[in-house]
Amino acid sequence: MKGQLPSTASLQCFIAAVEHGNVTRAAEQLCLTQSAVSRQIKQLEDLLGRPLFERVRQRLVLTQAGARFHQQISPVLDLLAQAVEEFRLYRPGESLVLGIEPALAGHWLLPQLPAFTDQFPDISIHLMTDIHKLYQRHPGCDLLVLFGRGDWPGYQVDYLMGDELVAVASPALVAKAGPVSGAEDLKRYPLLHHKSPESSSETWWRAHGMVDSAIRQMPGQRLENFPLLLQAALQGMGVAILPWYFVADRIGAGDLVQLGQRLACEGGYYLLSEADTLASSGAEAFREWMVSLVKKT
Incomplete structure (x- = not known):
């Protein structure tokens, strides 16, 4: 100068x-x-x-x-x-950590998240998708999306949506193993099990009258997450029990076949936040956006 x-x-x-x-x-x-x-x-x-x-x-x-x-x-x-x-x-942009199941994040949240970032460009959303940490309830997140019955004392709890499970298999496997009229018919198929604290396959079989000890003795591969189960089902390796939101597009495209009726789960997905967290304007803005989002769908 x-x-x-x-x-x-x-x-x-x-x-x-x-x-x-x-x-x-x-x-x-x-x-x-x-x-x-x-x-x-x-x-x-x-x-x-x-x-x-x-x-x-x-x-x-x-x-x-x-x-x-x-x-x-x-x-x-x-x-x-x-x-x-x-x-x-000026106030620096806020950064929030959202704990959410990886399948729900990839197939439901991420396609809609750009609408939030367009509306709130100064708020960064980071996703924590380790499902084991997620259900320990103390994963170091500002907000949580958990599956359950809404009974989380000490949290602000907002209902987001219900969940339905569906049995799916590849068209080639269905042609080979034959039609399905009920849950018992699925036992003719090779089975793919969900190995998780909130296991979709255990929930499915439990709803169809099986006890936990019998479910654990069922033959079949056990995979830890929905993407692995999806890929295994697409490759014709067996029947997978997956959330409807996760496979609806694949069924519509003819990549998978729905076997039997969908099962409405007793619980649902909830958004959890603590009062201290909601003191942040960014966290409250994201909470309100999430609640309004599910009202539109």
């Missing part, structure tokens, strides 16, 4: 003197003494090398040089004041 710049104090005194045409009133506005204002204006004139005011009948009147300087410096000071005010009001 070339040249010596005047102090902001001298510029403030200069502008106030222009506005009031009087050192006394300028001093009152700035909460300074008259001598302090006069001294600042004198320092500015010395820096610029020419007088900025002349006295006419006890008033300060701009000289030609003073008028030109005022015309040039006023918009600069306005920009400076605007920048200071904007920076004073």
Whole structure:
């Protein structure tokens, strides 16, 4: 930057003197003494090398040089004041961690999340999708989407949606193993089991009258997450029990065949948040968006 710049104090005194045409009133506005204002204006004139005011009948009147300087410096000071005010009001963007099952995140939330980021560009959403940590209830998240019956003391709980399970298999496997009229017919098929604290396959078989000990003894591969179960079913490796939202598009496309009726689960998906978390405007905005989202669907 070339040249010596005047102090902001001298510029403030200069502008106030222009506005009031009087050192006394300028001093009152700035909460300074008259001598302090006069001294600042004198320092500015010395820096610029020419007088900025002349006295006419006890008033300060701009000289030609003073008028030109005022015309040039006023918009600069306005920009400076605007920048200071904007920076004073600026708050860094918030970052939230949402705990959610990976399948629900990939097939339900992520396709709709751009609408939230468009509306709230300063709020970053990070997803924690480790399902084992998720159901430990203390995964270090600001908000949680959990499957259950809504009984989580100490949390603000918002119902999002119910869940349905469906048995699916590849068209080739169905052609080979034959039609299905009920859950018992599925036992003719190779089975794929969901190995998880909230196991979809255990929920399915339990609803069809089997006890846990018998379910654990059933033959078949056991896979830890829905994407693996989906891929195994697509490859014709067996029947998978998966959420309807996760496979509806695959069934519609003819990649998978629905076997039997869908099973409505007793629980549902809920959004959990703590009061301290909702004190954050970003967390409350995301909560309201999530609740409004499911009302539209």
